[in-house]
Amino acid sequence: MGVSVADAAPALPELLKQSGQREVFCGLTSIVWLHRRMPDAFFLVVGSRTCAHLVQSAAGVMIFAEPRFGTAILGERDLAGLADANDELDRLVRDLLERRPEIRTLFLVGSCPSEVIKLDLSRAAERLTSQFNGRVRVLNYSGSGIETTFTQGEDNALQALLPLMPSSDESQLLIVGTLADAVEDRFVALFARMGLDVVRSLPPRRSSELPPVGKGTKVLLAQPFLSGTVRALVSRGAQHIQAPYPFGVEGSRAWMAAAAAAFGVDPALVAQVLDPLVERGRRALAPHRQVLEGKRLFLMPDSQMEIPLARFLSRECGMELVEVGTPYLDRMLMAEEMGMLPAGTQLSEGQDVERQLERVRAARPDLVVCGLGLANPLEAEGIATKWSIELVFSPIHGCDQAGDLAELFARPLRRRQLLTFS
């Protein structure tokens, strides 16, 4: 289908814009990591059996005794009458909350079917919040495939939390985007050593302990897919700290240094805290760089993390970039990253999967970062792959993780080498 060309940053060739079949999850997928981050929350998809099947397929085979996500599956009766559908939803939520008193926040997650039939989940959330009288907060957001891709679900979930964040002009650093708990602790400790004592996170570990926001808030994005959230925080008075994302040694250092600079921390102190980390991180990277150097990389559009990862893999691991796909390009969020890409990097936005696969076959890259539906078929064609979904589940942020992050990409190449030589 159609391929058109739009303008791009000066050092880069024109952006390849594509439309056709997109092979990417919908925003419901982010429930898989959000429910782990906030164990006192429950995510109730209002949708179809397809939605239920998608979330559990993306999550892999995990059956919890007390799962914190589920699907209210619409039946034919719900489609016939919206009044009934609202009653049914209320009944189902009441049953669920009675059985699960530990739930503090219930997210009603909209899907394609609920949106097409115009089931008003924001009214449902208001109605249910008042019914539960403060015991549980009921929120709603869209994770539908007609509105969102993959990681955009987190962007919408955070925006749903935003109105509940208290207003305060207290000076604070707000890290926005889900981090592994251990990684978050590490960042907080490092910032403390640089003299930043008030460091909070969105989403928080407990859904009911939301950070405040206001004129004293400086926002540091830990994930590159939070376009709506950062703009909403800015409209509440916060200031967005422009920085590359904390992937790799270079990105992580620049990310922490940008935050420190925003609070006027002496660069000498920043260097004193970060330089040893940079040193260690580079040493951890070195053996993986040997495997990755000179190898050609193709990133299919999937998690929205492609551009920062491409920057890390080219600059710190020596990989050559064949094509860097992204589901959508937010130039404000990618400003720093795009400036760091090597000249001549071909970016593509959107997807026509068959034509993109033709480009993969023609270029025969050494490694393709892609979704689970494409990986094994490409492997069968002799091309090594890395599953992009691993990148949202693994702790990859920070200088300390740079070696592990590089290892994720080196592993499939090492495995291939072993298979070839044995």
Next chain:
Amino acid sequence: MELTLWTYEGPPHVGAMRIAASMEGVHYVLHAPQGDTYADLLFTMIERRDRRPPVTYTTFQARDLGGDTAELVKRTIADAVQRFQPEALLVGESCTAELIQDQPGALAAGMDLGGIPMVSLDLPAYSKKENWGAAETFYQLVRGLLKSQVPPPGTPKPSPQRWLQEGRRPRVNLLGPTLLGFRCREDVREITTLLQEHGTDVSVVAPRLMSMSASTRRWPIRSAPGWSAASACRWCAPYRSASTPPKPF
């Protein structure tokens, strides 16, 4: 509305994908939003196949809904037929497309597909599930492709003793085993061995790994029904030469 924490079966169009992916030469155009492409991973990761299932999705978005999604369906069908050159085309929709009522099957019926047979699938996503979808798809495919070969009324049934007259062993078809079916591969092997030990050969195993062109014409002979083939077997039954053997389980 029903609270579901875990679903063993997927939606009915996943059943249709299992039939399409089990056969050679069949392509399935599915009117569905982008997230529904997750179903590919069932085949590439769980079944560990070396190729994607033969499915093209329209991946319509909210912004398409105001415009012409029917046009998108037609474009997707035309592109898929040109690219994959299937011997038979399945056209259907997932839960969301069912609500917007573009009727992709009717749209396909109005197109020039170069003479390939097209089967329109009507799989109600809000009342049925995966196994039903597989059975219905297989039935519609068999029926759609073999309708023209139904013997005229009054044609005498082939003699159940034919194999004796022809001096060979009797043979049956195994209908129903599919990809992603629980232990289907092992069951086919086991049942084939058991039948052979009892003097009966297995002729066609379908839909699993059956080629469209090679074997469709041999379907309406004796079949051992099981798995997802109950409807197809019922439809074939009047044309079979003997009564249905007992189910394998």
